[in-house]
Amino acid sequence: MNLLHANDRRGEYPASYYTASATPLAPFPMLKGQVETDICVVGAGYTGLSAALHLAEAGFRVVVLEAHRVGFGASGRNGGQVGSGQRLEQDQLEGMVGRTRARALWDMGEEAKTLVKDLIARHAMPVTFRPGIAHACYSQGEADHAKVMAEKLARDYDYDLVDPLPEGLIGSTAFKGGDIDRGAGHIHPLNYAIGLALAAVAAGVVIHERSEVHSISEGARQVVRTGEGQVVCDHVVLAGNGYLGRLEGRVAARVMPINNFIIATEPLGDLARTVLAEPVAACDTKFVVNYWRLSDDNRLLFGGGESYGYRFPDIVKTVRKPMLEIYPQLRDVKIDHAWGGTLAITMNRLPCFLHPRPGLWSVSGYSGHGVAMATLAGKLMAQAIGGQTGGFDLMASLPQARFPGGAALRWPLLVAAMTWYSLRDRLGL
Structure with a gap:
């Protein structure tokens, strides 16, 4: 197939x-x-x-x-997220390739973000880059690690755009803390x-x-x-x-193909501000990561779940479960769109x-x-x-x-x- x-x-x-x-x-x-x-x-x-x-x-x-x-x-x-650096954190990269090459990889990641923004502006694309990606941690240990990594980026990589997660930004009791990268952002992909x-x-x-x-x-x-x-x-x-x-x-x-899935709720109206208090994107610390953001018309776009065969599963069932674990206040909200796609990973x-x-x-x-x-x-x-x-x-x-x-x-x-x-x-x- x-x-x-x-x-x-x-x-x-x-x-x-x-x-x-x-x-x-x-x-x-x-x-x-x-x-x-x-x-x-x-x-x-x-x-x-x-x-x-x-x-x-x-x-x-x-x-x-x-x-x-x-x-x-x-x-x-x-998910439309335009993240900083590479897929791995800088301490992992330093352990893999050494400090000098890790710095070169960080700089390349920053060049990539700048390129996206420059192309959007230079070609007057129908796209708005919205700044901010929040990283939500389930445990205090994860939150402590996030703080250490933010300090490392500021000290060793001259990147001081990662701040502690503002209280109330993510309207969920599932998390113990985290940070927000104001230099990252999200777009309509x-x-x-x-x-x-x-x-x-x-x-x-x-x-x-x-x-x-x-x-x-x-x-x-x-x-x-x-x-x-x-x-x-x-x-x-x-x-x-x-x-x-x-x-x-x-x-x-x-290179291995895997499938990932996203749902979009109906427009949330005033309920949207109980989900995200700012128009930023977010992701969590699960290995099979959950990620989400609000659309321009205040729908929650929530991604989660993976599959490793050819056929997609029941997408609404697959993604609605982790969404409600984070945002139980959305249990009566209608799901208007559900889709999957194939990305690729390396070892x-x-x-x-x-x-x-x-x-x-x-x-x-x-x-x-x-x-x-x-x-x-x-x-x-x-x-x-x-x-x-x-x-x-x-x-x-x-x-x-x-x-x-x-x-x-x-x-x-x-x-x-x-x-x-x-x-x-x-x-x-």
Whole structure:
């Protein structure tokens, strides 16, 4: 079964709150026949669209192939949080790669946030960046650790935008404390993907939707084949993330697709201020993390729960349970939208930058930290193709282990591991 088609209708966006509130975008034509170009980008999410935009601005001819619609995958379905740094905390990164490289990774994360904001402003995208992500801790030990990490960021990384969690900001008795990162923020994720697509097209990029890639042939020039046509090119950028499948085995061995789910309530009216007293986003300290924010029309968008097969479960049942554990005051609130999507994780939860062979480039596996990093990853691939490989090489130098069990056994092994961590969450360990 193909994840591109397991839970969605061909060529259509999922029935999500984001789809219902997105800026309309006319479909791009399907690829038919043969075209020649400098670079073919596979996947029209943040990674692929950012790569295409930056490549076109550098003077390359670029064709983007998307199996469904622009922003169809995780880029149009995620929680919209634009976080600081990398997916791992800085003390973890220091232990993994040392202080110097950990600082370089932090700076790269900050560059990624700035890039998102700059692109939104420069291209007048239909997107508002709203500052603030709160991190809510269930135990005093977690809250104490958050305080230590905020002090470390201020002392060692010159980042003083993390403050203690204001009393009453999160209207729940489930938490013992936490912090708020005023330098992070949140956006409408699908509108951001649409904004990137429109910017890319304005720069000269050609986008083909409903053009699923089935194979890539290596030769004097590369040939990227779809059901109705093919692209002959010098370089291929793989930007399918969790939907890439086995198109490139060296990526599939290191990047695992998993499913995550979000619900959107009816507009909450005055009840909204009992949920979040400020228009910030929030997340908790569960291993299977819960994350939430209010929409512009005061709906609660709440994400939680994961699955590791192909078919989605009962999404409302899956996500409503953790929502009510945090906000029992919402037990009578109607759920208007429920949707799922496929993201991708790596063993170390850092994105997987690969250059498997000459002319083939790939970044994926953002592990839930992809809005900013995927945007930067596209730019770094564009720079590398143009000969400036420093940023790409730094990320590619990070150790990326293969998932144990290979393609056949990685799913059941991941399920076993995630079941254990989910049990720890439920037991409060």
